Amino acid sequence: MAAALAHPASLLALHQTARTISATGVSGFDAVAGGLPEGAITEVFGAPSSGRTSLGLGLLASATQQGKVCAWIDIDDRFSPAAAEESGTRLNNVVWVRCRGNAGHGFKAADLLLHGGGFGLIVMDLCDVPRRVLQAVPLSYWYRFRRAVESTPTSFLVLSAEPQARSTATLLVETRRAGARFAGKPRFELLRSMDVELTARKPVRAGNGSLVCSAA
């Protein structure tokens, strides 16, 4: 007890629970952290066209193929069912919530889905939400989400342009576009694929990875 009082941080360790990390089959992502942590918030952030959505759809496809029921909270109505199916997603295992630009509705929907329980993966797409709107979101929302998800086998994935969940995120991955590949002769080229680099920002000891996102 005296040691704990001398080092209060050691008390926090008592409350840290061992999380299950499920391999996703997305090799570049699994190389970063071993997979997607369950009962935790994972955040993937990056600039536009950096591969965030492709990675999110890849993780969605992996979860639905494992037989999990998933939800996609689409704040700005950017989700493409055709792209999801192209990535291998079982669309009938996905609940799609279209918020039509209303971030408040998206956060409430996330709260309802997290508390409803039973989902394998819940994705909240904040990529195109204006910064001023996200800055107005109280940090307590994220603590509430973490509290709701931590005792469940649900993975909560946030896609964004900048880190939003801050200290509540267990895994934070940055995406960066390394390049785009075009094929064909000049004037008659087609976009073939995009190379994406993944860098784990939290935990810092996690590794890096890379992905190739292929066009249809």
Next chain:
Amino acid sequence: MFAALHNPGNAEAEPALLALAQELTPLFEHTLPNTVVLDMEGFERLLGPPATMAAALDARARERALMLHIAVAANPDAAVQASLRFPGVTVVPAGEEARWLGPLEIERLPLTPEMLETLDRWGIRTFAEFAALPVLGIATRFGQDGVYLQKLARGEQPRPLVPWRPEFVFARRDELEHAIELLEPLLFVLGRQLSEICAELNSHGLATHEIHVTLGLDGGAEDKRTLRLPVPVAASAPLLKLVQLELEAHRPPAAILAIALEAIPVAPRRLQTGLFVPQAPEPAKLELTLRRIAKLVGEENVGTPSIPDTHRPGAFRMERAQRFETSAASPPQRLALALRVFRPPLRADVQSAEGMPVAVRAPGVRGKVVRRAGPWRTSGDWWRSDAWHRDEWDLGLSDGALYRVYWDERERAWFVEGRYD
């Protein structure tokens, strides 16, 4: 011992026949229209031997002004056939069923048209002729169905009765002394009605997947609603919450004077879950969650997406989320490049040189083209007013992002369809 009661009169007397059967025994079968079979096991002590028993039944029927054909036999089907064929009271002695049923026409058996045609070719016209055929031969030509029918013709086929049960109606109706204008007192009444209905459903081992709510409004009009659930439920709490969400989303147009509720009974859901099957949302809870979300974002904005059978770019349907596949399959082998779709597409101002875009300007999108791929021409639905015909380009802009831009030949304009991400 079984007694068959057949009313050769009109069908309007059927309720009276059923009432008579209910009065005599709770265990009876409604075999055919105007025909019931009663299990008379144990009635010998009360009514005497079969002949006396049949006469007593006839007397009870006459008291109700029913002129019935009554037949008593050792098995239900022999009793039914005898009651259909012979008027008045008939007692078929045990062991003599084949002799009594023998003269009946073969068409009275539930034969398939093919079997009837075959027997007709063989010259078989009566039960007795069919019963006399060798069993092995019948089994070879008609299989087990033929053997079963031959036993029926011989009056040897024992079977348990399928007891008749009245159709249960799970409904409540309350007429109110004072009109209700607020949701809370309305829910109070609905909650009580639902509790009673669910208790009744549970007592019959049933559940419901559909609820009809009828509200009698001030002024004489009626407000009818139907709530459907993806799975049967027999608990009142989730049902009340569903009704509440429905009423909150669509308020009644006037004060309420009467409340009627009816639940459609179905067999309850039985599910065997495995230890290693991934978890899925509990259906009733998911329905409530989705209704709550629908209240926020609109019903058309929540559901499961599906892709219709068309090549039209961006086509999708939103369906009700209810059937999930929990079986595991192999994970996808490659990661697809995703397009973030702008809905509706952004009308763009595109500068071109030598037929190729060199700069793009649209709401939130602005830059010079640094890399381009295309054009990729698509068209379709030319026979419809909303046909499409466009040239697609994949453009890398100076803002660092990749976009899909297209020239719409019908609109004669450029649009940004989405951003690759």
